[in-house]
Amino acid sequence: MNMAKIENPGGLRGELRRNEPMADHTSWRAGGRADRAYIPADLEDLRAFLMKVPAPEPVYLVGLGSNLLVRDGGLRGTVIFTHGVLTHIRFEGNAIYAEAGVPSPKVARFAALNELAGAEFMAGIPGTVGGALAMNAGCYGGEAWSIVESVTTLDRAGQLRQRTRANYDIGYRTVVLREASEEWFVAARFRLPRGDSVKSRETIKQLLEQRAAAQPLGQPNAGSVFRNPQGDYAARLIEECGLKGHVLGGAMISDKHANFIVNTGNARAADIETLIETAHRAVKEKFDVDLEREVRIIGAPA
Numbered sequence: 001m002n003m004a005k006i007e008n009p010g011g012l013r014g015e016l017r018r019n020e021p022m023a024d025h026t027s028w029r030a031g032g033r034a035d036r037a038y039i040p041a042d043l044e045d046l047r048a049f050l051m052k053v054p055a056p057e058p059v060y061l062v063g064l065g066s067n068l069l070v071r072d073g074g075l076r077g078t079v080i081f082t083h084g085v086l087t088h089i090r091f092e093g094n095a096i097y098a099e100a101g102v103p104s105p106k107v108a109r110f111a112a113l114n115e116l117a118g119a120e121f122m123a124g125i126p127g128t129v130g131g132a133l134a135m136n137a138g139c140y141g142g143e144a145w146s147i148v149e150s151v152t153t154l155d156r157a158g159q160l161r162q163r164t165r166a167n168y169d170i171g172y173r174t175v176v177l178r179e180a181s182e183e184w185f186v187a188a189r190f191r192l193p194r195g196d197s198v199k200s201r202e203t204i205k206q207l208l209e210q211r212a213a214a215q216p217l218g219q220p221n222a223g224s225v226f227r228n229p230q231g232d233y234a235a236r237l238i239e240e241c242g243l244k245g246h247v248l249g250g251a252m253i254s255d256k257h258a259n260f261i262v263n264t265g266n267a268r269a270a271d272i273e274t275l276i277e278t279a280h281r282a283v284k285e286k287f288d289v290d291l292e293r294e295v296r297i298i299g300a301p302a
Helices: 042-049 104-113 120-124 129-135 197-214 234-240 267-286
Strands: 004-008 013-019 033-039 059-062 068-070 075-081 088-092 095-099 149-157 160-165 168-171 174-177 183-191 250-254 259-265 296-298
Touching: 042 149, 042 183, 059 183, 068 267, 088 104, 095 104, 104 120, 104 197, 120 197, 129 174, 129 183, 160 296, 168 250, 234 267, 250 267, 259 267
Parallel strands: 033 075, 059 075, 068 296
Antiparallel strands: 004 013, 013 033, 088 095, 095 183, 149 160, 149 183, 168 174, 250 259
């Protein structure tokens, strides 16, 4: 097996890797390799690197990889890792400023410890701020963009922009920029009301206990595979199709929560993708419901 090659590109302070195994960077612990991967030193270094990437080359920003499946044939292009790098979180005026690589649960804890309310639900989002912004992630009745005051984006030319909700069409698990521009979220400002720190921390504790009881957290997974259709639950529909616990290779539709697919130890991305297609097809045939994926699938088949 080819090993990843690590380089220190001239004029930059980050680390460039070639042939990087994406299974090490996704919560499913499966998938192929990326042609190039870059770990920036900080936001300024990320800006400098993006300006050096040729315009046609695909670029993917990846945080914890908790909503991502990379096919076994890998990625042609460049992956940029933000987790562990874009990690600044602080007060900025009366808002919480958090960079894209900050884990969403950290925003919940930071708010609670500083007597701000309304971000408790983010403790249940397994990814980073960047991912939460990109898909309007949510759980337990809350959604990321419900508390966003503004965001900072970065484009290929290294230009930073400040944007607000007015610049996007925002819906259930979807965020679309209203103008044609390739940009990535690099930070957000969350506006929250004053609250009771003790109550917020207790709410977070209860939500995490609820999550642990309902979800297969002990096995590699990517969270909910499908969006819930209006007025129903994807997990219920999949279970009604008799697919709970269904196994293919090293992947399984969780026997604890049917809207989760878990890696039982040696799953290929192809196993996981086939189970996703199996669940989608079964629900369509039985209920005439066209489930929409939450997880993003990228890369080439093996």
